[in-house]
Amino acid sequence: MDTLPAITPAPAANSPQSLVLEASHVYKSFGSNHVLMDFNFQLYKGENVVILGKSGSGKSVFIKCVIGLLQPDKGSIVVLEQDITSLRNEALDHLRAKVGFLFQSNALYDSMTVRENLEFPMRRHWLAGQQRNSESLVQEVLENVGLAHTINMMPAELSGGMRKRIALARTLILNPEIILYDEPTTGLDPITAREIGNLMLEMGRKYNTSAVIISHDMNCIKLVADRIVLLYDGKAYANGTYEELRRSQDNIVKQFFE
Amino acid sequence: MTLNKPWADFLDELGGIARFATRFFAQVFRPRYEGAELLRQCFLIGNLSLPLVGLTSFIMGLVLTMQLRPSMVEYGVESQIPAMVAIAVVREIGPVIIALIFAGKIGSSIGAELGSMKVTEQIDAMEVSGTNPFKYLVVTRVLATTLMLPVLVLIGDSIMLFGSFIGVNIYTVTSFPLYISQAMDSLTFQEFLPAILKTFFFGFAVGIIGCYKGFHTSRGTEGVGRAANSAVVVSSVWIFILDLLAVQITDLLGYN
Amino acid sequence: MKQKAWNNIKLGVFVLAGLLLLIAGLYLIGKDTNLFSRNYILRAQFSNVEGLVVGNNVRYSGIQVGTVKEVKFLSDTLIEVRMVVEEDMQSIIRKDDIASVGTDGLMGNKIINIAPGRTGAPLAVENDLLRTEEGNSTEAMLAKLALTNNNLLEISNELKKTVQNINTSRNLWRLLNDESLPASVLESLANIRRATEKAQATVADLQTIVADVKAGKGTVGQLLRDTAMAVSLADAVKGIRQLENRADTLATQLSELVTTLDNDLATGKGPVPAALHDSLMVQKVHSILSRVDTSAARFNENMEAMKHNFLFRGYFKKQEKEKQKQAQAPQQ
Numbered sequence A: 001m002d003t004l005p006a007i008t009p010a011p012a013a014n015s016p017q018s019l020v021l022e023a024s025h026v027y028k029s030f031g032s033n034h035v036l037m038d039f040n041f042q043l044y045k046g047e048n049v050v051i052l053g054k055s056g057s058g059k060s061v062f063i064k065c066v067i068g069l070l071q072p073d074k075g076s077i078v079v080l081e082q083d084i085t086s087l088r089n090e091a092l093d094h095l096r097a098k099v100g101f102l103f104q105s106n107a108l109y110d111s112m113t114v115r116e117n118l119e120f121p122m123r124r125h126w127l128a129g130q131q132r133n134s135e136s137l138v139q140e141v142l143e144n145v146g147l148a149h150t151i152n153m154m155p156a157e158l159s160g161g162m163r164k165r166i167a168l169a170r171t172l173i174l175n176p177e178i179i180l181y182d183e184p185t186t187g188l189d190p191i192t193a194r195e196i197g198n199l200m201l202e203m204g205r206k207y208n209t210s211a212v213i214i215s216h217d218m219n220c221i222k223l224v225a226d227r228i229v230l231l232y233d234g235k236a237y238a239n240g241t242y243e244e245l246r247r248s249q250d251n252i253v254k255q256f257f258e
Numbered sequence B: 001m002t003l004n005k006p007w008a009d010f011l012d013e014l015g016g017i018a019r020f021a022t023r024f025f026a027q028v029f030r031p032r033y034e035g036a037e038l039l040r041q042c043f044l045i046g047n048l049s050l051p052l053v054g055l056t057s058f059i060m061g062l063v064l065t066m067q068l069r070p071s072m073v074e075y076g077v078e079s080q081i082p083a084m085v086a087i088a089v090v091r092e093i094g095p096v097i098i099a100l101i102f103a104g105k106i107g108s109s110i111g112a113e114l115g116s117m118k119v120t121e122q123i124d125a126m127e128v129s130g131t132n133p134f135k136y137l138v139v140t141r142v143l144a145t146t147l148m149l150p151v152l153v154l155i156g157d158s159i160m161l162f163g164s165f166i167g168v169n170i171y172t173v174t175s176f177p178l179y180i181s182q183a184m185d186s187l188t189f190q191e192f193l194p195a196i197l198k199t200f201f202f203g204f205a206v207g208i209i210g211c212y213k214g215f216h217t218s219r220g221t222e223g224v225g226r227a228a229n230s231a232v233v234v235s236s237v238w239i240f241i242l243d244l245l246a247v248q249i250t251d252l253l254g255y256n
Numbered sequence C: 001m002k003q004k005a006w007n008n009i010k011l012g013v014f015v016l017a018g019l020l021l022l023i024a025g026l027y028l029i030g031k032d033t034n035l036f037s038r039n040y041i042l043r044a045q046f047s048n049v050e051g052l053v054v055g056n057n058v059r060y061s062g063i064q065v066g067t068v069k070e071v072k073f074l075s076d077t078l079i080e081v082r083m084v085v086e087e088d089m090q091s092i093i094r095k096d097d098i099a100s101v102g103t104d105g106l107m108g109n110k111i112i113n114i115a116p117g118r119t120g121a122p123l124a125v126e127n128d129l130l131r132t133e134e135g136n137s138t139e140a141m142l143a144k145l146a147l148t149n150n151n152l153l154e155i156s157n158e159l160k161k162t163v164q165n166i167n168t169s170r171n172l173w174r175l176l177n178d179e180s181l182p183a184s185v186l187e188s189l190a191n192i193r194r195a196t197e198k199a200q201a202t203v204a205d206l207q208t209i210v211a212d213v214k215a216g217k218g219t220v221g222q223l224l225r226d227t228a229m230a231v232s233l234a235d236a237v238k239g240i241r242q243l244e245n246r247a248d249t250l251a252t253q254l255s256e257l258v259t260t261l262d263n264d265l266a267t268g269k270g271p272v273p274a275a276l277h278d279s280l281m282v283q284k285v286h287s288i289l290s291r292v293d294t295s296a297a298r299f300n301e302n303m304e305a306m307k308h309n310f311l312f313r314g315y316f317k318k319q320e321k322e323k324q325k326q327a328q329a330p331q332q
Ligand SMILES: Nc1ncnc2c1ncn2[C@@H]1O[C@H](COP(=O)(O)OP(=O)(O)OP(=O)(O)O)[C@@H](O)[C@H]1O
Pocket: A030, A033, A035, A053, A054, A055, A056, A057, A058, A059, A060, A061, A062, A104
């Protein structure tokens, strides 16, 4: 590992920072498919970190471990000062309410209207006070993503980009402290992609949320990334700002920026 | 261990279904209860199956009567048609035929729905939204199939008997009260109650197998089709196996 | 939201329909067991209830009015039957009405029949004891059939004895040989023996059939629920009775003859030695034997018919056809 490029452990800008997510020595394999091997990752408050990596390198697996959908084989993942691997039931639900997750395939509920899709996480997480103004909140979030008119439509009636934006709205509606984006801009036209990127930035600034973003879209990465972690061979291979990695001389890192 | 593959697969699936069912029982009595979703599923599974069940039941009753009639007339026991149809319908044909139709309609739709939810990560999305997907999706559906199939069978049996009544009246004139009293006089509680009881098990089998298949859909959309298809096949086979068990148990208990 | 409430209402209607049908089903099935109507108790005492069990129906002049609630021994010869009877019948059933154990149809379940006593006695009230009458036509008929079987057995035994007598009687054989009776007499004797054996087998068969019939089980028991079968059963019983009488006299005649012959021959006196030269006497023996012969054949036939009567309705048709064939045969 001596070929590693220079790593700046903390972002240059707004420090001193509190750590909201720390994964250390995470191992995860499916049978003989060793996906994560000794993966380390930190996320600070207010920071947008992009995870970059080849398809199938285990990016989605990692953020699923972060939200507790998958259990790592080894290692610890501390989210908002709680070790998610040891949480169960209600405690886990409470933590999950503070962590948003945008699924790669949107995961909108086919059998529900847009409104019900957005209400679902609100109704399910027993968050006091949120229940009462759910109607106006749904309206507001939909307006934020520019799709107020789709409120009574079914997901099947929406285009891919619209679905992505509804999924984003559903992630944002609970006002999470950390948001995990799994490829938020894939399959979108450049204009919409930029809008989504801007939306992500705006949300981050407005509510001081932190975000982990998985993306292959260089425009998006350039726009939102405070820091980039390159996942390669199950490890955090490189770590730095966009400019730092772009100028890296490492062969593997260079492949991603050509 | 040199089990050949079909056997290994079969046992693997059997174990999987058994564990799935255990998980169901572990969760069904523990809060939180998904009451609203249960009602919604009962509506979707029960009410919306009624037209199909009603139509097939009516035709079944009519055809059964018309097919039986010639031999009954030949033996000079034409007047026994209502009794015979009633016994056949209430004890066996009603429960099994309706359960099979139910498996075809509901088993496949549960398998396909949960399967596509699985492959498009909707189940994961539910879980991160503070919902136990097993409770929200599986427990509600299995309870709904278990509770609704007996209701469908009760209604379907009645419609079959009505179809048979029409069938009898094609050839002769029999009043409805006479038909009912002839049909019902031949039945006893020991025949009626086990027949209704077994439909709970049929409903449970359809629900649990449909959900199991959906939940264990392998990635990809063609997996959804496979899940729907095998949900129907496996639950139909299980209906027959349970039927066999039911007749043996009632026999053992002396209710035959 | 509104749609949801509406759906829940529809679900409610659906489940309610199911529940109502369940209740209706239970009611209709249970109405004969009086689960849901108001009743009172009547009693009757019998020496034999012929397999009556709890739950059997009670009929008044053929109308369903209740069920048997309890059957218990009062002493070794007296059985009390308690019946649950619909309350409405309190204004109909009188103390002098006659209860009897019968059968529903020929082979159906046991029932209690209550018939009006017609003596103008006061109305029966709770726990009253009704008059009883034992046995009814079906029961009696089956009893007769069983009796017939026993008789048949006796006859066949007697026939057998006679044949044995004939066989073991040296004197008679000598007589027959000496007097060179036609060879057909010998044949007749052989026939009698065969017929006897066959008769015994058939009687055994018949007995098991009758036992089954009484218990109302097996294919025969099922078939007999049909009224047409009942009629042919009655016919068959009548046939057997006639046959029985004829065979009876024959057997007696035969055995009498044998004993007399034997005695006379042994003592060397009496009319027999003389009679031996009397061609009339020879003829008489001859004709008796031939009558035994035909009778044995008919007996077989009857027994055969009897068997077929229970199991195959087509037997008589078959016989008719054969007869027709025989009638046609000589013409060719
Ligand atoms: N539930 C699972 N069971 C078995 N293997 C899995 C599972 N989830 C992921 N994998 C395997 O883990 C590896 C990483 O998958 P992952 O989905 O994390 O890739 P990714 O980095 O997100 O790729 P992409 O950019 O295409 O989304 C793949 O080889 C995949 O086959």
